[in-house]
Amino acid sequence: MTCRGRFVVIEGGDGVGKTTQSRLLAARLGARLTREPGGTDLGEQIRSVLLDPHAGDVHPMAELLLMVAARAQHVNSVIEPALESGVDVVCDRFSGSTLAYQGYGRGLPLEDVAAACALGSLGLVPDVTVLLDAPLPALAGRRPRGAGSEAPDRIERAGERFHERVRAGFLELGRQDGWVVVDASGEVDDVARDVCAAVAGVLGRCGPPVRSDPIVSSGAPCRPVAPEPGR
Ligand SMILES: Nc1ncnc2c1ncn2[C@@H]1O[C@H](COP(=O)(O)OP(=O)(O)OP(=O)(O)O)[C@@H](O)[C@H]1O
Ligand SMILES: [Mg+2]
Numbered sequence: 474m475t476c477r478g479r480f481v482v483i484e485g486g487d488g489v490g491k492t493t494q495s496r497l498l499a500a501r502l503g504a505r506l507t508r509e510p511g512g513t514d515l516g517e518q519i520r521s522v523l524l525d526p527h528a529g530d531v532h533p534m535a536e537l538l539l540m541v542a543a544r545a546q547h548v549n550s551v552i553e554p555a556l557e558s559g560v561d562v563v564c565d566r567f568s569g570s571t572l573a574y575q576g577y578g579r580g581l582p583l584e585d586v587a588a589a590c591a592l593g594s595l596g597l598v599p600d601v602t603v604l605l606d607a608p609l610p611a612l613a614g615r616r617p618r619g620a621g622s623e624a625p626d627r628i629e630r631a632g633e634r635f636h637e638r639v640r641a642g643f644l645e646l647g648r649q650d651g652w653v654v655v656d657a658s659g660e661v662d663d664v665a666r667d668v669c670a671a672v673a674g675v676l677g678r679c680g681p682p683v684r685s686d687p688i689v690s691s692g693a694p695c696r697p698v699a700p701e702p703g704r
Pocket of ligand 1: 487488491492493494615660662
């Protein structure tokens with residue numbers, strides 16, 4: 474019997490440490506690491522359009538629909554096949570980011586954004602979403618700007634009030650079932666420890682250092698992959 478893989482999402486605002494923590498977590502879980510928007514050829518092309526600082530005025534609805542178009546391709550061709558074959562997936566952003574940025578941040582009606590997300594995710598819901606949260610001023614010194622560093626993308630340039638709305642939106646989302654909020658203002662290793670504890674609390678495991686924990690050793694129930702008809 475093959476157990477379906479578990480789908481773990483790392484969410485949070487710009488520069489909070491999602492990519493850093495997604496990499497560390499995927500390595501500990503032995504999971505497939507992927508990201509949004511992106512993760513497929515089509516998705517990466519959509520990503521470059523969405524983040525292009527020279528894209529000019531992009532209507533929030535256009536932004537939303539591009540995001541969820543990239544997601545449908547990603548879920549269908551990368552995430553679902555991995556989960557079906559028993560591989561865990563760690564995804565750097567997913568529907569939560571769309572709700573936070575295009576809903577709370579851009580001001581599109583949340584029910585419209587949620588409906589678009591339901592379509593774009595093809596009904597896939599994360600097993601656990603870890604929200605990395607830190608006050609904006611705590612992140613100011615993290616990413617060096619200027620020579621040799623990447624220039625801010627179109628969404629990073631949206632301004633402090635926009636990013637405050639996004640953070641507040643994420644914290645609202647973080648109150649939902651299936652979400653765990655982790656303080657991301659500490660050192661990388663400390664945040665990684667808390668992310669692992671959050672994931673282990675839901676999945677029952679998080680890589681070797683956590684596996685020795687007695688709570689974890691009881692294991693999480695396995696959801697079998699339904700055999701395809703005719704197999
Ligand atoms: N806990 C931490 N303490 C200090 N610096 C950190 C921490 N986590 C990440 N960083 C650094 O902060 C910067 C942003 O981290 P990272 O790229 O992981 O964030 P992100 O949330 O993926 O950003 P983006 O929203 O742009 O994708 C990087 O230079 C990274 O090395
Ligand atoms: Mg990142």
